[in-house]
Amino acid sequence: MQNQSVKEEIKMGLTDTTSSKEKETTQKPTYSSSQLLSLPQELFMDICENLHPKDLYTLSLVCKQFRIILWSNSTNTQQIWCNSRSKFLKSNIKLPNSLTEQKFIWLGFLGHNCQYCGQDLEDNNRRRFWEFKVLVCSKCADEKSICDINFRNDLNYLMNATSPGYYGTNPYYWKSDVSRVVDEYNSLSEDEREGWIKNKQAELRDDIQVIEALRTQETEINLNKFLCNILSR
Structure with a gap:
C-alpha cells in the first residue's frame, strides 16, 4: 500500500497540468x-x-x-x-x-527543434529523415546532405551499401553517413569488400519495410492536415 x-x-x-495561479493556492505535490x-x-x-x-x-x-x-x-x-x-x-x-x-x-512526436542549429521547426521548415534518424530545418538539411545525382556520380560503387532518405519524392544521402560508409569500405581488403556489401544490403532490407511504413504514415498525416486546412476556410 x-x-x-x-x-x-x-x-x-x-503529469500535473495545474496552472501557475492555481498552484499558488494549492498544496504542492509531496x-x-x-x-x-x-x-x-x-x-x-x-x-x-x-x-x-x-x-x-x-x-x-x-x-x-x-x-x-x-x-x-x-x-x-x-x-x-x-x-x-x-x-x-x-x-x-x-x-x-x-x-x-x-x-x-x-x-516522431516530441522533437520541435533542429538537432543541429536548434531552430524552432515550423511545418514548412521541418525535414524528418527516418533513414538517417534526424529531424532538421531545411537549411541544415541542404548543408548536410547530398543529392542522388552527385552520389551516383562520385560513389556509384556504394549504391548497394547505402539507402537514400526522401523528402517528398527527392532522394538524398546524409553526408556523415556516407563518410562513415566510405571509411568502412576503404578499411577493407579487396576480398572483404564483396561480403561487406552483402551484409549492408541485408541490414538495409531489415529497415526499409518499417521506414517505408513510417514514411507512408507521415504522408497520410500531412495530407489529412492539408485537407482539414482547406475545409476549414
Whole structure:
C-alpha cells in the first residue's frame, strides 16, 4: 500500500497540468527526486510504465541515475518506452533494430527543434529523415546532405551499401553517413569488400519495410492536415 501511494504521488507530480495561479493556492505535490532515488529500481521501472513519453524524457533530465536507466538500450528499458508509446501515443509500429524507442519517439512526436542549429521547426521548415534518424530545418538539411545525382556520380560503387532518405519524392544521402560508409569500405581488403556489401544490403532490407511504413504514415498525416486546412476556410 505504501508503494502504491508513492507511485500515485509521483505520477500526479509528473503529469500535473495545474496552472501557475492555481498552484499558488494549492498544496504542492509531496513527492521529490530524493523519493524517486530511494526507490528500488524495479519499483522505479514499474512507475515509469505508467508515464507519458514526455514525462519519461522529463524524468531522464532529473539526474544522471535516471538518465542512465531511461536512456539504456536494454530490453527492459526499450519495453518501457514501447509500452508508453502504445498507451499514450497510440503508436504500435514495430521499429527496425537500428532505431531505439527513445529516438523514434523524439523524431516522431516530441522533437520541435533542429538537432543541429536548434531552430524552432515550423511545418514548412521541418525535414524528418527516418533513414538517417534526424529531424532538421531545411537549411541544415541542404548543408548536410547530398543529392542522388552527385552520389551516383562520385560513389556509384556504394549504391548497394547505402539507402537514400526522401523528402517528398527527392532522394538524398546524409553526408556523415556516407563518410562513415566510405571509411568502412576503404578499411577493407579487396576480398572483404564483396561480403561487406552483402551484409549492408541485408541490414538495409531489415529497415526499409518499417521506414517505408513510417514514411507512408507521415504522408497520410500531412495530407489529412492539408485537407482539414482547406475545409476549414
